[in-house]
Amino acid sequence: TWTTESFIEESIREIRSQVGEKRVLLALSGGVDSSTLAFLLHRAIGDRLTCMFIDQGFMRKGEPERLVKLFKEQFHIPVEYINASDRFLNLMEGIIEPERKRKLIGYEFIKVFEEESRRLGPFDYLAQGTLYPDVIESADTNIDPATGKRIAVKIKSHHNVGGLPPDLRFVLVEPLRKLFKDEVRKVGTVLGLPAEIVKRQPFPGPGLAIRIIGEITPERLEMLRDADLILRQEINRSGMYNELWQAFAVLLPTVRSVGVMGDARTYAHPVVLRFVTSEDGMTADWAKVPYELIGTIANRIVNEVPGINRVVMDVTSKPPGTIEWE
Numbered sequence: 001t002w003t004t005e006s007f008i009e010e011s012i013r014e015i016r017s018q019v020g021e022k023r024v025l026l027a028l029s030g031g032v033d034s035s036t037l038a039f040l041l042h043r044a045i046g047d048r049l050t051c052m053f054i055d056q057g058f059m060r061k062g063e064p065e066r067l068v069k070l071f072k073e074q075f076h077i078p079v080e081y082i083n084a085s086d087r088f089l090n091l092m093e094g095i096i097e098p099e100r101k102r103k104l105i106g107y108e109f110i111k112v113f114e115e116e117s118r119r120l121g122p123f124d125y126l127a128q129g130t131l132y133p134d135v136i137e138s139a140d141t142n143i144d145p146a147t148g149k150r151i152a153v154k155i156k157s158h159h160n161v162g163g164l165p166p167d168l169r170f171v172l173v174e175p176l177r178k179l180f181k182d183e184v185r186k187v188g189t190v191l192g193l194p195a196e197i198v199k200r201q202p203f204p205g206p207g208l209a210i211r212i213i214g215e216i217t218p219e220r221l222e223m224l225r226d227a228d229l230i231l232r233q234e235i236n237r238s239g240m241y242n243e244l245w246q247a248f249a250v251l252l253p254t255v256r257s258v259g260v261m262g263d264a265r266t267y268a269h270p271v272v273l274r275f276v277t278s279e280d281g282m283t284a285d286w287a288k289v290p291y292e293l294i295g296t297i298a299n300r301i302v303n304e305v306p307g308i309n310r311v312v313m314d315v316t317s318k319p320p321g322t323i324e325w326e
């Protein structure tokens with residue numbers, strides 16, 4: 001009979017026999033799939049695993065630091081932290097169109113991944129958090145005709161763009177390929193991953209970049225980060241975190257409105273709150289969170305985040321809206 005424990009034991013045996021004495025590269029995102037994968041591989045092959053975490057500069061406040069600290073200090077799994085935020089920010093100068101934003105970020109991610117894997121390598125294998133639904137989607141692709149093995153032609157970042165050059169087409173190690181998401185969570189839990197990772201709400205690959213509508217500037221990033229942090233603090237405090245598929249904030253382009261603060265008139269920016277419930281992200285309802293909670297978040301944001309003087313709420317379901325704004 002299949003148990004999580006037997007799956008883990010069996011996987012560790014398989015990984016060891018596949019990899020032998022060779023080196024494996026893993027692109028860590030901080031999500032449940034790549035984190036579970038890292039735990040499993042580290043159990044199996046120890047320091048022949050290299051985890052690489054690329055910070056594109058669009059993560060939430062404190063998140064990269066938190067992730068690296070968790071892995072290094074608590075899990076004792078070394079992580080190569082790559083701070084690429086400057087190059088991504090430069091790249092975003094003047095970019096407004098959502099698809100262009102996503103593409104540029106996706107391609108730059110691949111470029112950084114290539115450079116860094118050359119610098120840290122050579123590696124023989126690439127570990128990927130391919131799940132059963134992904135295997136079905138890409139059943140006949142990615143097979144090396146010479147060896148018959150599944151190779152990485154693309155890297156499964158959450159960007160879905162960008163092919164790898166022929167010399168970086170590592171052989172894939174995909175121990176999660178027979179699992180569904182809920183099974184990955186169980187495996188992660190048994191391996192010792194904390195709830196903050198196992199139960200983390202989805203977060204898009206391009207990160208806050210697609211929650212800043214219009215141009216991304218350091219100032220606007222800072223504003224959204226601060227608003228988002230307050231939102232997350234209050235959602236956590238309310239105990240509603242796990243009931244929501246996602247809860248986040250969105251910054252609008254160049255909209256300003258008049259307000260009053262003390263004796264002075266303000267002319268500043270609004271921020272949008274977005275709370276949704278969903279089973280799989282394909283459809284979603286806007287979540288009817290308590291008024292008190294919305295009020296607390298709105299009050300704190302307006303009082304604590306310079307540049308924001310108004311808070312509005314997105315009450316659109318999917319369809320016809322999407323969850324993200326870009």
Ligand code: XMP
Pocket residue numbers: 158159202203204205206246281282318321322323324325
């Ligand atoms: P939409 O906005 O299409 O989002 O309703 C559905 C779900 O997908 C997430 N999302 C992404 N996840 N890379 C990801 O890994 C992306 O580029 C991306 N875009 C959207 C979104 O947060 C929601 O959970």
